[in-house]
Amino acid sequence: MRVNVKLIGWMREYLADGLEKFDDQEFDLPAGQTLLDLIDRFGFRRETPFMVMRNGERVLESDYATTPIADGDKLVFVPPLKGG
Amino acid sequence: MGWQRNILRVNLTAGTCRHEPLNMTWAQQYLGSRGLATKYLMEEIDPRVDPLSPDNKLIIATGPLTGTLASTGGRWTAVTKGALTGAIASSNSGGQFGGELKMAGYDLIILEGRAPEPVYLYIQDDDAQLLPAADLWGRSVWEVEPDIKHRHNDPLIRIASIGQAGEYGCRYACIVNDLHRAAGRSGVGAVMGSKHLKAIAVRGTKGVKPHDPAKFMAAVKVASEALANNKGRKGMTSDGTIAMMDVTGTFGALPTRNNQAVQFEGSDKLNAKTMKSPNEHGHVNLIQNGACFSCTIGCGRISHVDPLHFSVKDKPKYQKASGGLEYETAYALGAAVGVADMDAATYAGFLCNEYGMDPISFGGTLAAAMELYQVGALTKAHTGGVELTWGNAEALCLLAELTGKGEGFGRELGLGSKRLCEKYGRPELSMAVKGQEFAAYDARAMQGMGLGYATSNRGACHLRANPYASDFTTTELKDKPEVVRTTQDLISAIDASGLCLFTAHSGATPEHYAAQVDGACEGGWDVARFTETGERIWNLERQFNLAAGLGMKDDTLPKRILEEPAPSGVAKGMVSGLPQMLPEYYRQRGWTPEGVPTPETLRRLGLA
Numbered sequence: 193m194r195v196n197v198k199l200i201g202w203m204r205e206y207l208a209d210g211l212e213k214f215d216d217q218e219f220d221l222p223a224g225q226t227l228l229d230l231i232d233r234f235g236f237r238r239e240t241p242f243m244v245m246r247n248g249e250r251v252l253e254s255d256y257a258t259t260p261i262a263d264g265d266k267l268v269f270v271p272p273l274k275g276g
Numbered sequence: 277m278g279w280q281r282n283i284l285r286v287n288l289t290a291g292t293c294r295h296e297p298l299n300m301t302w303a304q305q306y307l308g309s310r311g312l313a314t315k316y317l318m319e320e321i322d323p324r325v326d327p328l329s330p331d332n333k334l335i336i337a338t339g340p341l342t343g344t345l346a347s348t349g350g351r352w353t354a355v356t357k358g359a360l361t362g363a364i365a366s367s368n369s370g371g372q373f374g375g376e377l378k379m380a381g382y383d384l385i386i387l388e389g390r391a392p393e394p395v396y397l398y399i400q401d402d403d404a405q406l407l408p409a410a411d412l413w414g415r416s417v418w419e420v421e422p423d424i425k426h427r428h429n430d431p432l433i434r435i436a437s438i439g440q441a442g443e444y445g446c447r448y449a450c451i452v453n454d455l456h457r458a459a460g461r462s463g464v465g466a467v468m469g470s471k472h473l474k475a476i477a478v479r480g481t482k483g484v485k486p487h488d489p490a491k492f493m494a495a496v497k498v499a500s501e502a503l504a505n506n507k508g509r510k511g512m513t514s515d516g517t518i519a520m521m522d523v524t525g526t527f528g529a530l531p532t533r534n535n536q537a538v539q540f541e542g543s544d545k546l547n548a549k550t551m552k553s554p555n556e557h558g559h560v561n562l563i564q565n566g567a568c569f570s571c572t573i574g575c576g577r578i579s580h581v582d583p584l585h586f587s588v589k590d591k592p593k594y595q596k597a598s599g600g601l602e603y604e605t606a607y608a609l610g611a612a613v614g615v616a617d618m619d620a621a622t623y624a625g626f627l628c629n630e631y632g633m634d635p636i637s638f639g640g641t642l643a644a645a646m647e648l649y650q651v652g653a654l655t656k657a658h659t660g661g662v663e664l665t666w667g668n669a670e671a672l673c674l675l676a677e678l679t680g681k682g683e684g685f686g687r688e689l690g691l692g693s694k695r696l697c698e699k700y701g702r703p704e705l706s707m708a709v710k711g712q713e714f715a716a717y718d719a720r721a722m723q724g725m726g727l728g729y730a731t732s733n734r735g736a737c738h739l740r741a742n743p744y745a746s747d748f749t750t751t752e753l754k755d756k757p758e759v760v761r762t763t764q765d766l767i768s769a770i771d772a773s774g775l776c777l778f779t780a781h782s783g784a785t786p787e788h789y790a791a792q793v794d795g796a797c798e799g800g801w802d803v804a805r806f807t808e809t810g811e812r813i814w815n816l817e818r819q820f821n822l823a824a825g826l827g828m829k830d831d832t833l834p835k836r837i838l839e840e841p842a843p844s845g846v847a848k849g850m851v852s853g854l855p856q857m858l859p860e861y862y863r864q865r866g867w868t869p870e871g872v873p874t875p876e877t878l879r880r881l882g883l884a
Contacts, residue, residue: 200526201519201548202511215549243748245526250846273523274508274744274781 193263208235278340278796289389339774343378350569359463371457375569380480439632444682448637456599492795506783528845542616607716608639614666631680640713769810
C-alpha cells in the first residue's frame with residue numbers, strides 16, 4: 193500500500209541515523225503495518241514528544257500500536273514546537 | 277554587577293535629563309526590565325490616568341543580563357499604561373538598542389510629561405540631552421534612523437523611534453528599533469508619540485560588569501552549550517518562528533478570517549517551505565537569518581519581496597532586504613484576513629516596521645473590519661471605496677499604508693478592533709481580550725492558550741504563558757491552570773533578566789537562568805528565588821490592573837470562542853473551557869474567587 197508522510201518543521205532531524213532526510217514523500221509499505229511500526233521504522237524516539245495526525249485527526253500515543261495504516265493514508269508528524 | 281545602578285530621568289515638559297541612583301532594594305525584589313520598570317511605574321503614576329496624557333510615564337528598561345555575553349543578553353522592555361488596553365503594557369524587544377543603552381550605563385530611562393515641541397533624546401554614555409526633532413516629525417522610522425546617525429556622524433548609534441503611526445496615536449502603534457525590531461504590543465508607540473518624543477538615540481562604550489565574572493562566564497558557557505546542541509534552537513535558526521504555520525494549520529489552531537475558521541486553505545503559501553523556495557519567477561523570499569545583540573539563536577528573518585509583485589513593482593525602496601515574516605505576522609497579514617500571498621504579507625510587514633505599528637493588532641483589526649464588511653455594518657462608503665473582501669491582497673497592502681499614516685479609512689483601523697467594532701455596533705466581532713487582539717493561536721483548539729489569553733496582564737498575548745507543549749498534546753482542561761500559572765511566573769522572571777524568551781524554546785532550563793543571574797548579580801540567586809521573583813512581578817502587574825479598573829470581568833474571551841465550536845481540526849466541535857479553568861487558576865494563584873490577590877498572598881510576596 194502507498195501512504196503519504198509529511199514531516200513538519202525539523203521533525204526530519206529526529207529521523208534515525210542513516211535514513212534519508214525528507215519532509216513530504218510517498219512510501220510503499222507492506223500491508224498490515226501499524227502506526228507504531230512506521231514510527232519505529234523512522235526511528236522517532238518516544239521520549240522526544242511529537243504529535244501524529246492521520247488523515248487530519250490526531251492519534252494518541254496510547255493508540256499507536258493499535259492504529260492500522262491503510263492505503264492512501266496521509267500522515268503528518270509534528271515536532272514539539274513552541275511559539276512566537 | 278549586572279545592574280549599572282543608574283537610571284536616567286527625563287522630564288520632557290521641563291526639558292531636563294538627570295541621573296538618579298537605581299533603587300537597589302527594588303532591583304533585588306524585581307530583578308530588572310519588565311519587573312523593575314513595573315515597580316517604578318506603580319510607585320510613580322496613578323493607574324487610572326489616561327494613557328495618552330502627560331501624567332502617564334513611559335519606562336525604557338534593560339535587565340541585569342542585557343549588554344552581557346550571556347546568549348540573548350540584549351533584550352529591553354517598554355513599560356507604561358497601554359494606549360490600546362488601559363492595562364499595564366510591557367513590550368519586549370531585541371535588536372541592538374538594548375545592549376547599547378545598557379553599555380551607556382543605564383538600567384532604565386523614565387520618560388515623564390510631554391515636550392512642548394517634538395524632540396529626540398540623544399545619549400552618549402553619561403551625557404544625555406533632548407534635541408529638536410521638528411524636522412524628523414512626520415517621517416518614518418526608515419528615514420529617521422539613517423538621518424540621526426548622519427547628523428551625529430556616527431553609524432554605530434542605536435535608535436528606537438516611532439513612525440507616523442505613533443505620532444497620530446494609532447492605538448497599537450509600536451516603538452521600532454534597528455529598523456525592524458519592535459516593542460510591539462499594547463500601543464507603547466502611541467504613548468511615546470503623545471509625549472512628542474520621536475526617538476531615543478544611544479551610543480554606549482562603558483560595558484557591563486558582572487558581579488562575579490568567573491562564576492558568570494561558567495554559567496554562560498553551560499547555558500550557551502545547551503542552546504548550541506538543542507534541536508529546537510536549530511529549527512529556530514533555520515526557519516525562524518514561521519515553522520509554526522504548518523503546525524497550527526495541521527492541528528487546526530490557525531485563526532482564519534477573524535477566527536471564523538481554525539484552518540486556512542492558503543497556509544501552504546505562508547509556510548517555511550514557501551519562504552525558502554523559488555516562486556514562479558525564481559525569486560526566493562528568504563535571504564538569511566538575523567540575530568540580536570549577543571544572541572546565538574538567530575531566529576530573525578531577512579527577506580525581500582519579489583520585484584515583480586504588485587506591491588513593490590514601481591517602488592524600489594521596498595525591493596530591498598529587510599525584516600521578514602515571523603509566524604505572528606504571517607498569520608495576521610495572511611490567515612486572519614484570508615490572504616494567501618507571502619509577498620503581500622512581507623510587504624505589509626515592512627510597512628508595519630516603517631510606520632511603527634503592531635502587525636498582530638493591525639491584522640486582527642483588519643480582520644474585524646472585513647467581518648463588519650461581510651455583515652454589512654461597514655460599506656464602501658465608509659472605506660473610501662476599498663472592498664474589504666476576504667483575501668483581498670491589494671486592500672491589505674493599501675490599508676497597511678493608510679493605517680500607518682493615519683489617512684482615510686486607515687485612521688479608523690488605527691482605533692483597534694475593540695473601538696472599531698463598538699463604533700459600528702458589533703462589539704462581539706472584536707477578537708481581543710482587554711482590547712488587545714489575539715495572537716496566532718485559536719483558543720478553542722489550544723485550551724491552555726485560551727486561559728493564557730484571558731489572564732494575561734497585558735491583554736491577549738501568546739508570550740505571557742507557555743502552554744504549547746501541553747496544548748499540542750491534549751485538549752483536556754485539568755492541568756492547564758497549573759501549566760499557565762507556573763509558566764507565567766517563569767516567563768516574568770526571564771523577561772526581567774534581560775534574556776530572550778526564545779531561550780526557553782531552545783533548551784534553556786530554570787537552572788540556566790538562575791545560574792547566570794547569580795553570576796551577574798549580587799544577592800544570591802537560585803531557581804526558587806528566580807521563579808518567586810516572577811510570581812511577585814505577576815502579582816504586581818495584577819495590582820496595577822485592579823487599580824486601573826480591570827478585573828475578573830475582563831479575564832474573559834470573545835463570545836465566538838466561548839460559544840461557537842471550532843469547525844475543523846483536532847478540536848472540532850469544541851469551545852473554550854475558560855469557565856471551568858478560571859476558578860481553579862485563581863485558587864492556585866492565591867487569589868479570591870473574584871480574582872483579587874489575598875492579603876496572605878501579598879504578604880508572602882512582600883507586596884502587602
